[in-house]
Amino acid sequence: MAAYLKLPLSNQQIYVEIKLSDPDATYNTTAAAAAAGGDLDIICCVDVSGSMSGSPIKNVCEVLRDIYQRTQKDYRLFTYNTQTDVKRTLKTLSERNDNLQASGGTSFACIFTAIKDYLIQNASAKKPVTFIFMTDGQDNEPNGLALQKSVQMLKLMLSAITNSPPITFHVIGFGEVNDEFLNKIRTFGTRQGLFRYSTESKELQNNFNDMFEYALHVRQFTIKFPNGKTYTANNIDNETVGFLTNDGDDLSAMAELTLIDDKTTTTQFPLAPMKDIRAIHLLHALNLIQPENEEQVKSIQTYLNNIQITNSKNFAERLEAEQIYKEIDQRMMEYRQLFAQLKMTQVPERVKLQLSALRHDPIFANTQRKKKLDLRVYKNVDYFKKTNISGILQGYKDSITLDTWQKIREQKEIWVDTYSNEDIYEIMRKSPDNILCLGIFVQRDEEVINNPAKGLKLLKVTNTIISYDSFINGMNLAKNNQQVQGQFTTLNDHYSIAGALADEQINAVIPLYINDEHMKRIRILEGIWLGYLYTLDSCGYDKQQEVALLKLFYEIIQQRTNTQRQKQMIIELEKVCRFIIDESQGFKTAEQFGEKTYEKLLKRLPIVNTQEYDLSIPLMIGYLRNDLTSVLVPIYYEYLRHEYLRKYPKNSAAVKTIVENLVYGCDSKHLPATLSTNNSSTLTNNNLPDYIEQSFIDYFHDELSQPIQLTPENIIKENRKWMIHEEIELNYIKGLLLPLPDFIRTTLNLCQIDEDYIEKHLDYDTLRYELLITFYYLIYSDTNSGGLLNLPKKENILSVIDGRLQSEKERAVAHDYSESVHLVRLVSHVAKNCKTLEGFAGVMRKYCPSRRGPIFSEVFIRLVESYDESEGDTVGTVTKKEKLIALLKNQISTMTATEVIYEDMDQCHSLPSLDEQLRSLRRFIDEKKVEQIGLQNRGRLVVYCRRTLMGDRQCRRKRNYRYFLNPFHEDSF
Numbered sequence: 001m002a003a004y005l006k007l008p009l010s011n012q013q014i015y016v017e018i019k020l021s022d023p024d025a026t027y028n029t030t031a032a033a034a035a036a037g038g039d040l041d042i043i044c045c046v047d048v049s050g051s052m053s054g055s056p057i058k059n060v061c062e063v064l065r066d067i068y069q070r071t072q073k074d075y076r077l078f079t080y081n082t083q084t085d086v087k088r089t090l091k092t093l094s095e096r097n098d099n100l101q102a103s104g105g106t107s108f109a110c111i112f113t114a115i116k117d118y119l120i121q122n123a124s125a126k127k128p129v130t131f132i133f134m135t136d137g138q139d140n141e142p143n144g145l146a147l148q149k150s151v152q153m154l155k156l157m158l159s160a161i162t163n164s165p166p167i168t169f170h171v172i173g174f175g176e177v178n179d180e181f182l183n184k185i186r187t188f189g190t191r192q193g194l195f196r197y198s199t200e201s202k203e204l205q206n207n208f209n210d211m212f213e214y215a216l217h218v219r220q221f222t223i224k225f226p227n228g229k230t231y232t233a234n235n236i237d238n239e240t241v242g243f244l245t246n247d248g249d250d251l252s253a254m255a256e257l258t259l260i261d262d263k264t265t266t267t268q269f270p271l272a273p274m275k276d277i278r279a280i281h282l283l284h285a286l287n288l289i290q291p292e293n294e295e296q297v298k299s300i301q302t303y304l305n306n307i308q309i310t311n312s313k314n315f316a317e318r319l320e321a322e323q324i325y326k327e328i329d330q331r332m333m334e335y336r337q338l339f340a341q342l343k344m345t346q347v348p349e350r351v352k353l354q355l356s357a358l359r360h361d362p363i364f365a366n367t368q369r370k371k372k373l374d375l376r377v378y379k380n381v382d383y384f385k386k387t388n389i390s391g392i393l394q395g396y397k398d399s400i401t402l403d404t405w406q407k408i409r410e411q412k413e414i415w416v417d418t419y420s421n422e423d424i425y426e427i428m429r430k431s432p433d434n435i436l437c438l439g440i441f442v443q444r445d446e447e448v449i450n451n452p453a454k455g456l457k458l459l460k461v462t463n464t465i466i467s468y469d470s471f472i473n474g475m476n477l478a479k480n481n482q483q484v485q486g487q488f489t490t491l492n493d494h495y496s497i498a499g500a501l502a503d504e505q506i507n508a509v510i511p512l513y514i515n516d517e518h519m520k521r522i523r524i525l526e527g528i529w530l531g532y533l534y535t536l537d538s539c540g541y542d543k544q545q546e547v548a549l550l551k552l553f554y555e556i557i558q559q560r561t562n563t564q565r566q567k568q569m570i571i572e573l574e575k576v577c578r579f580i581i582d583e584s585q586g587f588k589t590a591e592q593f594g595e596k597t598y599e600k601l602l603k604r605l606p607i608v609n610t611q612e613y614d615l616s617i618p619l620m621i622g623y624l625r626n627d628l629t630s631v632l633v634p635i636y637y638e639y640l641r642h643e644y645l646r647k648y649p650k651n652s653a654a655v656k657t658i659v660e661n662l663v664y665g666c667d668s669k670h671l672p673a674t675l676s677t678n679n680s681s682t683l684t685n686n687n688l689p690d691y692i693e694q695s696f697i698d699y700f701h702d703e704l705s706q707p708i709q710l711t712p713e714n715i716i717k718e719n720r721k722w723m724i725h726e727e728i729e730l731n732y733i734k735g736l737l738l739p740l741p742d743f744i745r746t747t748l749n750l751c752q753i754d755e756d757y758i759e760k761h762l763d764y765d766t767l768r769y770e771l772l773i774t775f776y777y778l779i780y781s782d783t784n785s786g787g788l789l790n791l792p793k794k795e796n797i798l799s800v801i802d803g804r805l806q807s808e809k810e811r812a813v814a815h816d817y818s819e820s821v822h823l824v825r826l827v828s829h830v831a832k833n834c835k836t837l838e839g840f841a842g843v844m845r846k847y848c849p850s851r852r853g854p855i856f857s858e859v860f861i862r863l864v865e866s867y868d869e870s871e872g873d874t875v876g877t878v879t880k881k882e883k884l885i886a887l888l889k890n891q892i893s894t895m896t897a898t899e900v901i902y903e904d905m906d907q908c909h910s911l912p913s914l915d916e917q918l919r920s921l922r923r924f925i926d927e928k929k930v931e932q933i934g935l936q937n938r939g940r941l942v943v944y945c946r947r948t949l950m951g952d953r954q955c956r957r958k959r960n961y962r963y964f965l966n967p968f969h970e971d972s973f
Contacts, residue, residue: 003274015285018241047135049081053102056201063205065094080111109146116154128165130215136174166191174198179352197357222260283324294339380539393432419470437509439464452548458555464499513575543586554616637770655780696842769794828858837892841901852934
């Protein structure tokens with residue numbers, strides 16, 4: 001079916017739309033699409049002259065690699081400067097993962113000659129060919145004779161080609177290029193190409209992507225009328241073909257038209273005036289108009305202002321209409337700016353280039369957006385199209401019983417749309433997707449796209465009740481009236497509609513609960529009204545907006561008045577927000593600051609990005625869940641963190657002083673230090689193997705824990721302080737408290753809770769723990785965010801921080817084994833008899849940190865000499881062979897992961913011929929006098945022994961002999 005409509009503009013153009021998916025048509029769109037793009041040959045011709053060096057060529061290479069990764073098709077790549085290289089492809093560029101080198105001048109003659117040669121060589125292939133020609137400069141040849149000759153030869157060759165698939169040249173210009181020359185290049189082929197212009201190197205990526213998407217999916221049609229007139233139209237959606245006729249065409253006498261596709265397949269379509277003219281048809285028509293002057297732009301804008309998007313057929317159509325509306329609106333503003341510059345006597349070449357590119361911009365409307373939220377819009381549009389929202393809403397409406405309609409009718413007097421004067425009953429009866437809202441006035445910053453809670457600020461709450469449809473229509477009209485004056489340009493600019501009272505402005509709305517059936521609509525349409533609220537785009541929804549809505553709700557409460565009307569509206573808003581936190585999947589699965597962050601807060605776990613987390617959000621969650629008292633104290637702790645992180649610089653001396661005062665106190669009257677320098681008696685008091693081994697398991701997982709000391713430790717250059725253990729200096733800790741912030745006071749007053757509630761419920765031992773986490777782990781220590789996942793418990797945080805602070809001083813622990821051989825044997829005995837690899841690893845890490853020495857040698861020799869190849873595993877006990885393997889591989893398997901014994905040593909992954917090597921090593925140890933055994937960083941075992949040699953003078957010399965075992969090589973002996 002083909003239908004047409006007249007546009008009431010000065011030129012009286014006619015828009016014709018052909019439905020390819022019409023069930024009465026015989027045209028097979030799927031087969032046609034496959035035929036059009038299945039055997040397409042795309043060739044990128046990239047300028048690699050010296051002016052492309054740096055970011056431009058890097059950005060081009062990145063996008064070409066990405067195109068290959070997405071399409072997995074090995075398209076050709078021609079690069080040129082003063083000569084052309086035709087050997088590269090996108091696959092080779094991707095596999096090598098290195099950038100093209102940009103150098104030299106520019107010669108267009110060489111690239112056009114290469115294109116001509118390629119077309120001649122592949123003429124028999126009978127495949128459509130598309131060239132994407134990119135350049136950033138002008139020809140360096142002084143007289144241009146070589147360029148003229150190469151262009152003439154190319155045109156001659158193309159003119160000789162008949163009855164062949166189309167050849168197209170698309171052009172991308174960047175930097176200092178010539179508009180007239182590039183526009184000629186796009187006409188070289190048998191079919192005219194498109195033009196894009198990049199003002200910045202990063203735009204090259206978008207432009208290449210646009211061209212590839214268009215080249216891969218476009219289908220060109222020829223349309224013939226009975227009067228002999230012919231038109232061409234492009235299509236990329238496989239559903240409709242739309243085009244504009246010339247001025248003065250009379251289609252009333254024509255009953256049909258002929259459509260010819262890329263494969264010369266001919267289809268007849270009946271032609272008739274369009275009966276059901278909706279916003280989407282008018283917008284499709286306006287999208288094709290290319291204004292020639294500023295007056296035509298104004299007429300298009302005027303016509304655009306009169307289009308009512310709310311008359312769309314279904315919800316998906318409405319979303320598409322809103323997107324096209326915005327694209328046309330933005331494009332007309334760009335046209336006006338360019339036409340204004342063209343009025344100047346000296347017009348920069350860049351203005352001409354931008355105007356040329358803008359004329360082709362509508363063709364890329366479905367593949368390119370200019371805002372940061374474009375990818376999100378794509379994702380949401382796709383979701384909305386796949387979800388039958390219109391059907392769901394209609395189903396809800398049809399299911400409403402007569403009794404429920406009667407209850408809704410009883411609310412007529414209370415809830416009335418200020419603009420349309422329709423009450424809640426009329427609104428819900430008339431449409432299944434319109435909702436009643438509260439008008440507010442907000443300020444949006446560009447940050448609102450990625451951080452909705454931080455980028456949107458409430459300026460004023462109004463008393464205006466308005467339907468969503470009335471709001472959207474009013475905002476579109478207000479925006480365009482302001483654009484006519486040339487004031488609206490970005491998300492930051494304010495345009496609004498008037499509220500019910502004289503001084504009220506509205507540029508955003510929040511739905512009101514009102515009744516259960518109304519709330520069903522709000523739930524289904526949640527992504528739509530949230531997207532517009534935060535991004536001025538109905539498709540701009542993001543999960544974080546649901547979290548941010550709670551902050552906005554707090555700001556509304558903060559500005560509340562004590563009038564009965566506002567109290568009632570806040571109750572209705574409260575019900576909507578309660579749904580967000582109780583049922584919304586967006587809130588429950590939000591990447592940050594949603595339900596998971598709230599639960600983390602209740603567990604007293606510090607929030608890493610405290611500076612980004614608005615604490616009014618968890619406060620509102622507690623309020624809406626009727627559990628405010630449970631979260632007040634944790635929120636106050638987070639508030640202290642927030643303020644101190646802002647006040648103190650990282651690793652500052654002042655912060656270290658605060659930490660030391662919290663750990664050691666402010667004067668010299670403290671209890672003895674809890675960490676002794678000699679706990680060897682503990683071994684006697686707790687002489688239980690499992691107890692001893694458990695202490696080394698704990699040490700292996702956290703070196704700040706103190707294992708049982710098997711040997712005396714000599715503290716060198718000790719300068720320790722004594723810790724406070726039980727005594728708490730309340731005055732100092734209280735001095736670190738801050739006054740209650742306004743957001744907590746406001747909520748306490750709302751809930752009629754005393755302002756001293758938090759102070760009465762503070763536990764000062766817990767407060768000191770929270771302050772230490774703040775000052776030491778977040779401000780002073782270099783601990784990264786991952787370290788906050790394993791914070792010490794409240795009962796041992798003092799000893800842990802004390803251990804770290806003391807380690808910063810000139811302090812070293814030395815073990816003296818020279819006077820007592822039995823200490824070496826004691827440690828080696830414990831290591832050899834550990835039941836777990838973690839305990840064994842803990843002993844080795846504690847007493848053999850350098851991977852050599854008397855204890856290491858003793859342990860290793862005893863394991864080699866005593867292990868039996870036939871030794872089986874005892875339940876719950878690791879074998880000596882497993883301990884040997886752990887040492888040689890430098891890794892053990894724990895309950896959760898594989899960990900290394902020594903952090904500064906490489907991990908070995910294979911041990912070929914282990915049994916044979918260890919038998920040989922055992923024989924060597926038995927035969928030689930071994931002095932020491934050690935592990936080198938690359939995983940080699942080194943055995944040091946002494947060998948006696950006889951010299952010429954019969955004197956005896958001793959020389960080191962090394963025996964290597966390298967787990968990486970079979971021939972290591």
